[in-house]
Amino acid sequence: VATAPTLHLEAARRTDLALVRAFVRGHAETTGLAPEAVDDLVQAVDEMATNVLVHGYRGRPGPLTVEVDAGAGELRVRLRDDAPPFDPRTWEPPDRVVPWGRRRPGGFGIPLSRGCVDEIDHRAAEADGAAGNELTLVKRGTRSEREPA
Amino acid sequence: MTTDDGGGDRSVTILRLAGDLDASTFEAVIERGRELYADGVRRLLVDMSEVDFMGSSGLVAMHSLALILQGEQPPDPEHGWGAFHHLQTDVEGGGQPHLKIVGAHGSVLRALQRTGMTEFITVHADEQAALDSF
Numbered sequence: 001v002a003t004a005p006t007l008h009l010e011a012a013r014r015t016d017l018a019l020v021r022a023f024v025r026g027h028a029e030t031t032g033l034a035p036e037a038v039d040d041l042v043q044a045v046d047e048m049a050t051n052v053l054v055h056g057y058r059g060r061p062g063p064l065t066v067e068v069d070a071g072a073g074e075l076r077v078r079l080r081d082d083a084p085p086f087d088p089r090t091w092e093p094p095d096r097v098v099p100w101g102r103r104r105p106g107g108f109g110i111p112l113s114r115g116c117v118d119e120i121d122h123r124a125a126e127a128d129g130a131a132g133n134e135l136t137l138v139k140r141g142t143r144s145e146r147e148p149a
Numbered sequence: 150m151t152t153d154d155g156g157g158d159r160s161v162t163i164l165r166l167a168g169d170l171d172a173s174t175f176e177a178v179i180e181r182g183r184e185l186y187a188d189g190v191r192r193l194l195v196d197m198s199e200v201d202f203m204g205s206s207g208l209v210a211m212h213s214l215a216l217i218l219q220g221e222q223p224p225d226p227e228h229g230w231g232a233f234h235h236l237q238t239d240v241e242g243g244g245q246p247h248l249k250i251v252g253a254h255g256s257v258l259r260a261l262q263r264t265g266m267t268e269f270i271t272v273h274a275d276e277q278a279a280l281d282s283f
Contacts (some may be wrong), residue, residue, distance in 0.1 A: 021171075050205070099271035101219065108205035
């Protein structure tokens with residue numbers, strides 16, 4: 001079994017986000033995902049990695065591993081970190097009754113991500129007795145190995 | 150990141166962005182907005198033709214620019230804003246007249262649309278039409 005392509009950053013910071021996006025884009029583009037679907041996956045990965053670096057690590061450098069796993073008709077991107085457990089699926093958007101002109105800027109990332117991928121899974125690494133998260137983003141619509149390209 | 154005079158008699162400044170607008174670059178855009186406001190700019194057209202990626206941080210930057218241009222105190226992205234007391238616009242929840250966007254395309258345009266930000270910031274395809282809309 002071939003090892004999934006992996007990008008490991010021992011001390012990731014916000015300036016590494018471009019590298020994370022390029023890594024995911026480069027692999028996603030070889031799977032037959034439509035260009036717009038590749039963009040969506042890259043968008044969701046950027047949002048989740050940004051959350052880890054900005055909120056999880058509070059701006060301090062920390063480890064981040066990105067793994068791209070091409071399965072049957074779908075692409076899974078796994079993000080692993082050592083930040084305090086946070087499940088983006090449980091996050092509730094801010095009150096949108098407040099008009100834009102009086103709204104605090106922010107809160108866009110998680111709802112945007114939800115719309116960009118087909119599935120988001122989260123597993124906290126608490127069983128290992130340590131901090132850390134494993135987040136999986138699934139995008140369907142890759143080229144099946146049985147179908148012609 | 151460069152600025153141009155939009156010409157005409159409406160005193161519109163054009164802010165041309167290039168590259169990726171993400172969590173490592175958005176604060177510079179907000180800072181530029183503060184400087185422009187301090188220089189007297191009240192109508193700003195942001196040209197995103199050369200922006201190929203915009204994350205939610207970029208959306209925060211656009212929202213912040215609009216608020217700065219309507220006279221709000223500059224935000225600290227980490228700590229948020231206080232209450233706003235000097236609102237000039239948007240009491241009905243619609244758009245505002247200070248900031249518009251031109252040239253947003255692909256995933257950048259989709260991010261603006263999916264988050265509903267196009268309700269607040271009008272996005273134009275054509276620069277002259279955008280300038281004329283102020």
